[in-house]
Amino acid sequence: MASGQQDVEQLVARKYQHGFVTDIESDTVPPGLDESVIRLISRKKGEPEFLLNWRLRAFEHWLTMAEPDWAHVRIAPIDYQSISYYSAPKKNTDGPKSLDEVDPKLLETYDKLGIPLHERARLAGVAVDAVFDSVSVATTFKKRLKDAGVIFCPFSEAVQEHPELLEQYLGTVVPTGDNFFAALNSAVFTDGSFVYVPKGVRCPMELSTYFRINAANTGQFERTLIIADEGSHVSYLEGCTAPMRDENQLHAAVVELIALDDAEIKYSTVQNWYPGDENGVGGIYNFVTKRGDCRGRNSKISWTQVETGSAITWKYPSCILRGDNSVGEFYSVALTNNYQQADTGTKMIHLGRNTRSTIVSKGISAGHGQNAYRGLVKILPTAEGARNHTQCDSLLMGSDCGAHTFPYMEIRNPSAVVEHEATTSKISEDQLFYCRQRGISEEDAVNMIVNGFCKEVFRELPMEFAVEAQNLLSVSLEGAVG
Amino acid sequence: MLSIKNLSARAGDHDILKELSLEVGPGEVHAIMGPNGSGKSTLAGVLAGRPDLEVTGGSVSYRGHDLLAMEPEERAREGVFLAFQYPVEIPGVNNVYLLKAALNALRKHRGESELDAFEFLALVKDKMKLMQMDDSFLNRGVNEGFSGGEKKRNEVLQMAVLEPTLAVLDETDSGLDIDALKVVANGVNSLRSAERSMVVVTHYQRLLDYIVPDFVHVLSGGRIVRTGGRELALELEERGYDWLRDGADAA
Numbered sequence: 001m002a003s004g005q006q007d008v009e010q011l012v013a014r015k016y017q018h019g020f021v022t023d024i025e026s027d028t029v030p031p032g033l034d035e036s037v038i039r040l041i042s043r044k045k046g047e048p049e050f051l052l053n054w055r056l057r058a059f060e061h062w063l064t065m066a067e068p069d070w071a072h073v074r075i076a077p078i079d080y081q082s083i084s085y086y087s088a089p090k091k092n093t094d095g096p097k098s099l100d101e102v103d104p105k106l107l108e109t110y111d112k113l114g115i116p117l118h119e120r121a122r123l124a125g126v127a128v129d130a131v132f133d134s135v136s137v138a139t140t141f142k143k144r145l146k147d148a149g150v151i152f153c154p155f156s157e158a159v160q161e162h163p164e165l166l167e168q169y170l171g172t173v174v175p176t177g178d179n180f181f182a183a184l185n186s187a188v189f190t191d192g193s194f195v196y197v198p199k200g201v202r203c204p205m206e207l208s209t210y211f212r213i214n215a216a217n218t219g220q221f222e223r224t225l226i227i228a229d230e231g232s233h234v235s236y237l238e239g240c241t242a243p244m245r246d247e248n249q250l251h252a253a254v255v256e257l258i259a260l261d262d263a264e265i266k267y268s269t270v271q272n273w274y275p276g277d278e279n280g281v282g283g284i285y286n287f288v289t290k291r292g293d294c295r296g297r298n299s300k301i302s303w304t305q306v307e308t309g310s311a312i313t314w315k316y317p318s319c320i321l322r323g324d325n326s327v328g329e330f331y332s333v334a335l336t337n338n339y340q341q342a343d344t345g346t347k348m349i350h351l352g353r354n355t356r357s358t359i360v361s362k363g364i365s366a367g368h369g370q371n372a373y374r375g376l377v378k379i380l381p382t383a384e385g386a387r388n389h390t391q392c393d394s395l396l397m398g399s400d401c402g403a404h405t406f407p408y409m410e411i412r413n414p415s416a417v418v419e420h421e422a423t424t425s426k427i428s429e430d431q432l433f434y435c436r437q438r439g440i441s442e443e444d445a446v447n448m449i450v451n452g453f454c455k456e457v458f459r460e461l462p463m464e465f466a467v468e469a470q471n472l473l474s475v476s477l478e479g480a481v482g
Numbered sequence: 483m484l485s486i487k488n489l490s491a492r493a494g495d496h497d498i499l500k501e502l503s504l505e506v507g508p509g510e511v512h513a514i515m516g517p518n519g520s521g522k523s524t525l526a527g528v529l530a531g532r533p534d535l536e537v538t539g540g541s542v543s544y545r546g547h548d549l550l551a552m553e554p555e556e557r558a559r560e561g562v563f564l565a566f567q568y569p570v571e572i573p574g575v576n577n578v579y580l581l582k583a584a585l586n587a588l589r590k591h592r593g594e595s596e597l598d599a600f601e602f603l604a605l606v607k608d609k610m611k612l613m614q615m616d617d618s619f620l621n622r623g624v625n626e627g628f629s630g631g632e633k634k635r636n637e638v639l640q641m642a643v644l645e646p647t648l649a650v651l652d653e654t655d656s657g658l659d660i661d662a663l664k665v666v667a668n669g670v671n672s673l674r675s676a677e678r679s680m681v682v683v684t685h686y687q688r689l690l691d692y693i694v695p696d697f698v699h700v701l702s703g704g705r706i707v708r709t710g711g712r713e714l715a716l717e718l719e720e721r722g723y724d725w726l727r728d729g730a731d732a733a
Contacts, residue, residue: 429533430570437530437566438584438640439558439591448583452574452623 028087033080035059038187041086045156045190048163051170058176058186065180071343072372072404073312075285076248083219083250085188129154129193129209141205148204150234151196155223158194165196169227173256173293173320181252182289185221189254192222197232197263206462208237211253219250226256228263230296235266235462248276248311253288261296261323266304268461269317273309280339280368283311290317294326294352302329303346304460311340316374318347321355321383328357331457336369336401345375345406350383350416359390362454365401372404379416386413392422395453397446483508483679484529484549484648489540490704491528498524500704501540506648509676513690514683515715516701517723522683523567525701526652529681530564531557544648558584559591561647565637565654572624577636578606580624585643609642613669630657638669649673650681655689667692687715700726 029040038059042052067078129152145152151162158166176186193209211222228234251273257265267290276283286309292301303317319328330346348357363371377388394403405422427449435445451458451470458466484506491499498521506512516522527535529542531554542549549557572580585605586596597605603620610619613635625633634654641649651670655663670693674680682693690698690712698714699706700723707726708714 428570431572433530433532433554434566434570434572435580435584436554437558437564438580438644439555439587440580440583441555441587444583444587448575448580449572452572452576455574 028084031082031084033083033085033188037085041188041190044086045159047159050163050167051159054171054176055187058183059188061177062180062183062187065177065183067180071314072370072374072406073314073341073343075312078248078250078285080184085219085221086190088190129207144204145207149198149201150203150207151194152207153194155189155192155194155225158225162194162196165227166194166225169256169258170225171256173258173291174254174289179289181287182254185223185252185254185289188219189221189223192224192253193226194224195226195234195236197228197234199229200231201229202232203234206235206237208239210239219252221251222253224253224255225258226265226267227258228260228265228299230260231262232260233264235268237268237270237462239270239272248283248285250285251287251310253290255288255290255317257290257292257301259292259294259296259299259301259323259326262298263296264300264302265292266302266462267292267317269303269305269307270461271305271307271309271313275309275340276311276338278338278367280311283340284309286310286313286315288315290315291320291347292318292328293320294323294328294355296326297323297352298325299323300327300329302327302331302460304329304331304457305333305344306457306461307332307334307342307344310342313340313342313344316345316347318349319357320349320351321357321386322351323355324352325354325356326352327355329460330357330359330361331460332361333364333454333457334362334371334373335364335366336371337366339368341370343372343374345373347376347378348388350377350379350386350388352383354385354387355383356387357389359388359392360456361390361392362457363392363394363403364397364450364453365394365403366397368400370402370404372406374406374408376408376410377418378410379413379418381412383413384415386416388416388418390418390420391456392420393453394422394424395450396424396426483510483545484681485543487541487543489525489528489542490538491524492536492538493524493534497538498704499528502701502705503540504699504706506679506681508679509674510697511674511680511682511693511695513693513695513698513715514681514701515685515687515698515718518685520701521704522685522701523652526564526567526650526681526683529557529648529650530554530562555587558644559588563641563644563646563649565634565641565649565651567652567654567656569625569628569633569637571626571628573626575624576620577622577624578603578620581606581640581643584640588644606639606643609639612642612672613639614665615639631659631662634658634666635662635669638666642669642673645673645678647677648679648681650683652683653685654682655684655686663689664692687719690715702726 029037038055042055174182177183195207197203226236257267259265273284273286294301301319305317307313313334317330321328328348332344334342334344336342345361346359359375361373363373365371373392375390377390379386390407392405396403403424407420409418411418427446431449432442432445435448436442458470486502486504488501488503489499490501514522514525524535528537537550582602589596615635625636628636637654654666658666682695694712698710698712700708702723
């Protein structure tokens with residue numbers, strides 16, 4: 001009976017599975033940040049004037065800003081001059097025209113990660129854009145999407161092919177000066193994904209971007225922009241991994257979603273950046289600004305995130321419910337183990353009439369992990385008949401971890417109905433013993449109980465990701481049951 | 483089948499079982515009765531391997547194995563089943579999912595193929611009829627929001643599906659009205675067989691009107707102070723436990 005603790009320790013010993021480094025020659029600019037670096041990035045990308053100016057304005061703004069310090073996390077100081085702001089795998093031509101021209105080492109990398117880029121591979125039905133360090137290396141299923149009228153391409157390609165859409169929408173949800181990290185991203189972003197779904201089109205397949213940080217001492221600053229035109233529908237998935245390194249690496253992305261009248265965007269994330277080792281050395285700083293604008297009537301934006309990686313996660317995928325009857329949703333599982341820290345949640349800003357929002361947050365803390373939910377529900381005077389329901393549950397495993405909840409509510413319309421429920425629980429010895437008495441191993445029992453805890457979120461994930469998320473959770477869990 | 487010799491156990495600082503001995507043969511049903519705090523549930527817990535109970539002496543042999551050396555899940559896979567007095571709720575975990583995982587863990591241990599969802603569902607629906615449970619049970623969370631009676635029925639359903647060799651029922655009758663008691667007893671009785679032994683822990687002899695035991699033991703002060711047949715239970719009902727307390731009149 002005493003060996004329960006040993007089982008747990010063995011589980012803890014399981015390692016991060018995506019920690020390998022791809023040995024590929026890359027074109028990396030020297031560390032440091034000033035105007036010339038921004039001009040260099042813009043030139044390398046062959047950007048139009050408006051975008052360069054946009055970047056420079058963001059940089060100017062950033063210089064006047066201070067790193068925020070209100071999150072419930074401890075961060076070692078970041079030296080922004082020691083980061084390289086651009087790294088790309090070297091290539092002979094101007095860029096791969098098809099998968100045959102992609103460096104086989106890169107294809108191998110994504111195969112190892114379980115993301116086969118060959119379209120004939122088993123991931124059929126999901127179009128993938130793969131971003132390696134600072135650039136997109138391949139986008140699959142382009143033809144089929146094009147036939148449907150859907151634009152899904154690397155951001156840098158959109159700059160060339162669809163500058164008018166960028167000029168119209170870029171930075172309209174997350175302005176350049178929104179916050180410190182968004183300003184930095186706006187100045188130095190290198191690539192990312194761009195999606196435009198035209199009027200009335202239901203995107204024929206799941207879209208997916210897979211982000212990979214490979215090079216050392218680089219930051220990844222990608223930018224995603226998704227526009228769902230009137231009456232359209234799109235489901236988008238993102239996944240992330242990085243090699244194991246002793247230094248912390250910065251990932252400061254910006255995601256903007258725009259849903260026009262009657263449009264719907266479903267955005268799912270399975271974030272598995274390298275979390276650092278069991279002593280808290282290394283790992284990714286994941287400081288991301290994600291925001292969706294329900295600009296049109298009856299529009300809907302739904303965020304689902306499973307956050308298991310990163311040394312520090314700091315993000316609040318939010319919805320601005322501007323259109324009447326628009327709907328915002330946020331479903332989140334955040335797991336912290338060892339010395340990981342997460343400060344995550346959402347903002348639901350109700351502007352339109354009869355707008356509705358749902359927040360379901362599940363925080364799991366194990367080891368010395370610290371997990372904070374931070375959420376804002378803001379009902380403005382114009383939001384007649386607004387509704388919000390927030391459910392915020394924390395599960396603690398062991399006695400050295402922490403769970404924190406910071407709900408903020410600003411209600412400025414008397415017709416609003418806002419509900420908040422919060423629970424904190426521990427995986428009890430009784431639950432474990434009950435399962436074991438039925439013949440189920442302790443490890444399986446922990447996974448079963450945690451998956452049960454997360455069920456409401458997992459069922460929001462597309463099928464392909466739900467399975468991945470469950471597996472990821474069981475690997476990341478390292479069932480620190482005290 | 484089960485041979486308990488001089489078993490002593492404690493919970494925290496409290497010595498609860500004191501050199502208890504009990505022999506259970508194949509196919510026998512033994513009732514363990516006794517006042518509150520006499521150690522009935524501790525005995526059930528020790529047999530199942532509850533981690534918060536510490537065995538301080540004695541031995542338990544089960545079908546030739548040293549039961550106390552086995553992990554709780556190993557005991558379960560070897561056919562030891564405990565029907566819990568207070569079945570725990572596991573929110574979000576599907577009742578039928580847990581049961582399927584449990585049955586397949588047992589089958590795997592025995593070298594049998596795992597049942598697929600269809601085979602399993604056919605089996606469990608059959609057993610649910612026996613326990614007069616409706617299909618909604620399948621998809622609810624494990625014991626989540628179940629009434630006391632539903633939880634106990636669910637325990638016996640699990641027992642019927644897992645078909646243990648040694649079943650320990652810990653106050654399965656507590657909190658049941660008479661109709662539910664009959665259903666539960668009927669379920670238990672249908673599982674009686676020459677290869678299956680049962681240890682039925684109960685506070686009241688009422689249960690024994692429906693599950694008729696071969697032996698009745700009175701537990702008091704951590705040891706068995708009297709053993710008899712069915713009639714001992716009736717005598718206890720008439721006279722209470724005081725005349726046997728603390729083994730003053732040990733048989």
